[in-house]
Amino acid sequence: MGAFETLRIANTALGAHQVWLDALAGNIANANTVKRTSEDAFQATYVEFDPRGDGGVDVAGFAAGDPEGRMVHSPGHPLADEDGYVRLPDIDMAAQMSQLVMAQRGYQASVQVTKTAQDTYGAALQIGAR
Numbered sequence: 001m002g003a004f005e006t007l008r009i010a011n012t013a014l015g016a017h018q019v020w021l022d023a024l025a026g027n028i029a030n031a032n033t034v035k036r037t038s039e040d041a042f043q044a045t046y047v048e049f050d051p052r053g054d055g056g057v058d059v060a061g062f063a064a065g066d067p068e069g070r071m072v073h074s075p076g077h078p079l080a081d082e083d084g085y086v087r088l089p090d091i092d093m094a095a096q097m098s099q100l101v102m103a104q105r106g107y108q109a110s111v112q113v114t115k116t117a118q119d120t121y122g123a124a125l126q127i128g129a130r
Contacts, residue, residue, distance in 0.1 A: 005055070006117040010110045012056030017107035019059050020047045024100045027065075027091055035087045036079050041069020042089040044096075066090045 023045040033042040044065030050058045068090070075084030 004121075007114060007121075009055045010113040010117065012052065012058065013110040014107065014114065016047075016049055016057045016059055017103050017110060020103040021100070021107065023047050023062070024096055024103060027096050028093070028100070031089060031091045031093055031096070033089060034074075034077060034079055035069070037071065037081045037085050037087050039087065040067035041065075041087045042091075043067050044089060044091050 027044040030042045030044075035041055042065075046063040046065065048060045048063060050060035052058060069087045070090050071085045072088050073084050074080055074086050077086050079086050
């Protein structure tokens with residue numbers, strides 16, 4: 001596998017990890033978004049990936065979380081219904097934080113692969129220049 005092929009594959013991974021990080025950031029930021037019980041809860045975004053036959057990865061699409069969310073008894077909240085309930089998203093913060101670590105590590109690994117491939121290509125050009 002040549003340096004250009006390595007760069008292309010690492011570039012697809014960088015893009016996919018960035019989309020994943022963005023989705024996770026949105027989910028985490030909205031984990032405590034309160035809605036009226038008559039409204040849909042904030043729906044988490046889940047990224048779906050598709051491996052390429054040539055070694056890269058694509059973002060295949062997005063899946064939305066459950067609009068039902070979860071009902072929480074909070075009678076003092078200004079959005080509470082007559083029974084004192086509000087609707088919160090059904091987001092598992094532990095799972096989101098675990099995925100955030102995985103996405104960050106994957107992004108960092110892709111950056112390192114890109115840097116190494118660039119250094120290798122640069123060294124090869126220097127050999128040819130002598």
